[in-house]
Amino acid sequence: MARRGIREYDAKRIFYRMMPQYTGEKIKFDIMPILVDPGTEIEKLPEENPWLHNMRLVVKPDQLFGKRGKSGLVLLDASFEEAANFIRQKMGKSAKIGQVKGKLTHFLVEPFIPHDSEYYVAIKMEADADHIYFSTQGGVDIESVWETVKEVSVSPLEDQEFDSEPLLEGLSAEEKKLLAPFLKGTYQFFLNHDFVYFEINPFTIVDRKIKVLDMVAKVDDTAAYQNVGVWDFGEFPEPFGKDPTPEEAYIKSLDEKTGASLKLTILNPEGRIWTMVAGGGASVVYADTIVDMGFGKELSNYGEYSGDPSTELTYLYAKTILSMMTRSKHRSGKEKVLIIGGGIANFTDVANTFTGIIQAMKEYSDQMKEVGVRIYVRRGGPNFKAGLEKMKEVGSEIGIPIKVYGPELHMTSIIPMALRDEGKGVN
Numbered sequence: 323m324a325r326r327g328i329r330e331y332d333a334k335r336i337f338y339r340m341m342p343q344y345t346g347e348k349i350k351f352d353i354m355p356i357l358v359d360p361g362t363e364i365e366k367l368p369e370e371n372p373w374l375h376n377m378r379l380v381v382k383p384d385q386l387f388g389k390r391g392k393s394g395l396v397l398l399d400a401s402f403e404e405a406a407n408f409i410r411q412k413m414g415k416s417a418k419i420g421q422v423k424g425k426l427t428h429f430l431v432e433p434f435i436p437h438d439s440e441y442y443v444a445i446k447m448e449a450d451a452d453h454i455y456f457s458t459q460g461g462v463d464i465e466s467v468w469e470t471v472k473e474v475s476v477s478p479l480e481d482q483e484f485d486s487e488p489l490l491e492g493l494s495a496e497e498k499k500l501l502a503p504f505l506k507g508t509y510q511f512f513l514n515h516d517f518v519y520f521e522i523n524p525f526t527i528v529d530r531k532i533k534v535l536d537m538v539a540k541v542d543d544t545a546a547y548q549n550v551g552v553w554d555f556g557e558f559p560e561p562f563g564k565d566p567t568p569e570e571a572y573i574k575s576l577d578e579k580t581g582a583s584l585k586l587t588i589l590n591p592e593g594r595i596w597t598m599v600a601g602g603g604a605s606v607v608y609a610d611t612i613v614d615m616g617f618g619k620e621l622s623n624y625g626e627y628s629g630d631p632s633t634e635l636t637y638l639y640a641k642t643i644l645s646m647m648t649r650s651k652h653r654s655g656k657e658k659v660l661i662i663g664g665g666i667a668n669f670t671d672v673a674n675t676f677t678g679i680i681q682a683m684k685e686y687s688d689q690m691k692e693v694g695v696r697i698y699v700r701r702g703g704p705n706f707k708a709g710l711e712k713m714k715e716v717g718s719e720i721g722i723p724i725k726v727y728g729p730e731l732h733m734t735s736i737i738p739m740a741l742r743d744e745g746k747g748v749n
Contacts, residue, residue: 325518326543327386331357331430332555333520333539337511340552344507344514348500349532355432357384360413364406367431374402378434381405383412383426387419387562388538391462395426399434424563435533440524441501442471445509447518451475454509456489460524476509484509497527504532515552516545544603567591569642573625576638582629584639593622594652595741598643598679600664600701601628604733608663611734617741622647630670636678644682648689657694659740662713666702666729673705673712680716687720697722698740702729 338351353373358364368374381397382390390396395417397408412426442460446453457464457471464471472491476484486505490498512520519540526533546553560566566574573586583602595617599605605626612621623646627639643660652658662679683690683697699713710726717724727736 325540326558327538327540327561328555329357329384329386329428329430329559330537330539331355331384331428332553333537334432334534336515336552336554337508337534337537340511340515341507344510345503348503349507351534353433355430358409358413358429358431360427364409368402373433374405374431379405379431380434381408381429381431383417384428384430385424385426385562386559387422389419389462393417393419405431419562422563424565428559435526435528435535437526437528437533437535440526440535442521442523443505443508443525444521444523445512445517445519451477452509452513454484454489454505456505458493464523496530500527500530500532515549516542518542544606569646573639573642576635580629580631580635582627582631582635584625584627584631584635586623586625586639586642588623588646590619590622591646591649592653594620594654594656594658596622596643596647596658596660597624598640598660598662599626600670600675602626604663604665607734608661608737611737612741615738615741627675628670631675631678633674633678633681636675637681638678640679640682641685644686644690647695648686648693651693657696660695660697661736661740662697662699662701663733663736664701664703665733666706670703671705672701672703672709674709676701676709676712680712683716683722684720687722690720690722695722696740697724698727698736699724700727700731700733700736 334355338354341349341351356367356371356374358367379397379400379402381400383395395412397405400408409429412429415426416423417426439458440460442455442457442464444455446455452475454474454476455471457467459467459470472489474484474486474488484506486502489505490501493501508520508522511517517539519538521538522534522536523538524535526535541553543558567588570586570588573584577584585602585605595612597605597608599608605624609621609624612618623643627636631639647658647660697717699710701709706728710728713724713726717726725739
């Protein structure tokens with residue numbers, strides 16, 4: 323599992339859409355937020371959203387960073403014309419958030435809600451339980467009043483209903499009548515749609531209706547298949563300040579042209595450990611295992627190829643990784659390590675994908691020998707025996723140390739072998 327942040331815009335749209343069913347229609351939201359990006363024709367927005375001219379507005383960047391107000395990036399109580407001018411002035415400009423610099427490219431537009439009170443709710447998934455937090459003193463300085471935050475925990479081994487009364491103790495009967503279904507519905511929403519972190523800070527109550535002001539959300543990215551029709555935001559946004567490298571952009575362009583999945587994130591191009599992992603779940607397991615062993619700073623990349631990509635696509639994917647891996651020797655003088663791993667495939671033809679990888683390995687054999695590379699392979703699935711035999715043969719052919727394993731070896735057992743050179747595979 324990887325915890326991936328989503329835009330506030332997407333979190334709110336999903337939440338607003340789903341909450342009526344989780345509260346028995348007791349909690350409803352009338353107006354959806356608007357996302358403005360560089361391709362948006364701002365002047366045409368009121369045609370589909372006439373409320374833009376009838377209400378005062380809030381505008382803020384929506385790029386996975388907080389403290390926007392303290393950074394002078396939030397416009398409050400604005401007319402549509404003021405909001406449009408604010409976006410035009412900020413769009414594409416650089417901003418520094420903490421120590422991170424990046425360009426402003428996405429803005430959230432929604433109604434401005436005058437209010438007196440501010441509440442806080444957050445839910446965090448941990449290994450032991452889901453932790454639910456609530457306070458009647460929400461806002462940007464929630465940390466400074468953390469003593470007001472109440473907490474309940476719901477164990478994954480117990481009935482996943484929870485008693486909201488401990489959180490609402492001391493509130494009026496009218497507040498409890500509204501907040502109890504809201505908190506319970508929010509938790510069911512969190513639980514049923516694979517969120518791992520969800521925070522509304524603050525929300526308020528106006529005319530006996532809940533109004534959400536700011537929201538932060540993270541999901542388990544391996545659960546996308548369980549949320550078809552709910553998660554409708556497409557690709558996960560990149561963290562603020564992280565512009566894709568040419569290699570990442572190239573792999574993304576390949577991914578967009580196929581029904582298979584090709585993903586690549588560069589973590590440390592100067593690292594010693596590189597991976598080509600088949601399967602999204604396996605890629606998470608491999609990366610976590612490498613980090614758990616204390617080699618996180620040496621992990622160069624994170625990604626996957628899955629969904630039975632063609633030989634040509636796998637060749638292009640492997641070639642991209644090998645081109646980066648072989649640009650220079652490692653600063654320590656040690657050999658670099660390439661782990662070609664994965665679980666036991668259901669329908670990906672191992673022999674076909676390995677044919678593409680082998681083609682790239684032959685093309686970069688001289689460069690691999692020059693910088694020093696050892697390769698470890700573990701794979702199972704359709705035609706895995708033929709694929710592994712090809713890997714053994716190419717090792718002898720190009721003169722690169724390759725150790726090869728099938729499903730008789732546990733999926734992650736190859737990692738300590740690769741990192742400690744304890745393998746007993748066949749070259």
